[in-house]
Structure formats: structure tokens, C-alpha cells
Amino acid sequence: MATPSKNIDRRAKRTRQVLEEAFLAMLDEKGFTAMSIQEITERANVHRGTFYAHFADKYALLEAVIRERFRDALTSELPPIPQWEQNTLHLLIEATLEYFKGTYHQCSSLHIVDPLTEKVIREELATFLVIWLKQGKNAQMRWQLSVEMTAELMSWTILGAAIQWSQNSTTMTAEKMARHVVLMLLEGVTHLASSALPG
Structure with a gap:
């Protein structure tokens, strides 16, 4: 049986993956400078607070x-x-x-x-x-x-x-x-x- 901590880790990993995929999609569509965090979170279907729980800003996401x-x-x-x-x-x-x-x-x-x-x-x-x-x-x-x-x-x-x-x-x-x-x-x-x- 999966422990609660493992479930949380998997969810966090999945959230990061979704954010990175949304980021890459926006990168192709608009370029890095023009994209906003709001657009990334909307594409990923997550709240802005969720984004900031994983990344300080879009530069941190790019670095990751x-x-x-x-x-x-x-x-x-x-x-x-x-x-x-x-x-x-x-x-x-x-x-x-x-x-x-x-x-x-x-x-x-x-x-x-x-x-x-x-x-x-x-x-x-x-x-x-x-x-x-x-x-x-x-x-x-x-x-x-x-x-x-x-x-x-x-x-x-x-x-x-x-x-x-x-x-x-x-x-x-x-x-x-x-x-x-x-x-x-x-x-x-x-x-x-x-x-x-x-x-």
C-alpha cells in the first residue's frame, strides 16, 4: 500500500510535469519573453498558488x-x-x-x-x-x-x-x-x- 507521503510526492512530481509541459507548449506558441505565468497555469489547469509552490518565477521553471x-x-x-x-x-x-x-x-x-x-x-x-x-x-x-x-x-x-x-x-x-x-x-x-x- 502506498503511504501518504509517497502519494504526495507522486502528485507533486505530476504537477511539475504538467507545468513543464504547459511551459514548453507556450514557449513554442509565444516565446519566453511574451508568455506569462497566468498563461502557463491556465494551460496546465492549475492555480497560480500551485505554480509558486514549485517555482519562484518563469525563469526558475525554464532552468528546471x-x-x-x-x-x-x-x-x-x-x-x-x-x-x-x-x-x-x-x-x-x-x-x-x-x-x-x-x-x-x-x-x-x-x-x-x-x-x-x-x-x-x-x-x-x-x-x-x-x-x-x-x-x-x-x-x-x-x-x-x-x-x-x-x-x-x-x-x-x-x-x-x-x-x-x-x-x-x-x-x-x-x-x-x-x-x-x-x-x-x-x-x-x-x-x-x-x-x-x-x-
Whole structure:
């Protein structure tokens, strides 16, 4: 038998899902700037108070949508239990490139402020990388920089490559660009912790 708390959690999750679906529908119809919270709640068939119980404003809702979609994009491309190794890093970067390219063009056409997308992607990348860098034998490594700082710098590098690749017309594939980024990152990581990345 489901407990009351589980039922509440399911209802809350379902409400968030309905709000996100309504938000995406309004995004296609009116664009981010023109849509209002009132229109989102009417489309979702919920009260404004319900909206504010989940999100502070429409920017918070946008951030949640971007974050969830990016996580889904990564987990769909990565192994079930990803490990810190060259191939997994390549998959992470290539998935980021592909996701950011699609999101950048969509957001630009809808006049959404790009820094929010960039912030979310960078934070999620840093989170993934910190977890990986603390796994297995890496947990025993003596890093010249903290794991958190290393992950932060790597996430900025990946994000910068994604921005450049998505904004500029190029014949370079995401796979090839990812290889270039991996090569650059591995050279840096090798100097920070010898043999940190088995390859």
C-alpha cells in the first residue's frame, strides 16, 4: 500500500510535469519573453498558488526544464554506471555539444537569455565530473588542484567548446570536436595528476 507521503510526492512530481509541459507548449506558441505565468497555469489547469509552490518565477521553471533535459541527454548517451575513463569523457563531451547546439539555436530564435542555459550546463557538467573524479582509485590521488576546482575548470572548457562549435558554421562533426576537447583536457589532467585517467 502506498503511504501518504509517497502519494504526495507522486502528485507533486505530476504537477511539475504538467507545468513543464504547459511551459514548453507556450514557449513554442509565444516565446519566453511574451508568455506569462497566468498563461502557463491556465494551460496546465492549475492555480497560480500551485505554480509558486514549485517555482519562484518563469525563469526558475525554464532552468528546471533545461536542467532536466540536459541530464536526460547525458544519461541517454552514457553507460548505466559511467566511469572516469577516456571513452566516457568523450561521450560526455559529444552529448554536450549536440545538446547545446540544439538548445542554442532554439533559445536564440525565442529570445531567451543564453547565460541561463550556459549556467545550467556548466553546473551539471561540474557535478558529473566531480563524481567521476572521486570514484575508485581517483579518490586516493593527490591532486595539485582540488577535485572541485579541476571539475570546474574542465566544465568551463567543455562549455566554451560547445558555445564556439554551436555558434560558428563548421564542417567539423561533434565527434571530431569532442576528440579535440578530450585531447586538450587529458593533457591538462595528466599534468595535474599523473596517470589519473586510464586510457
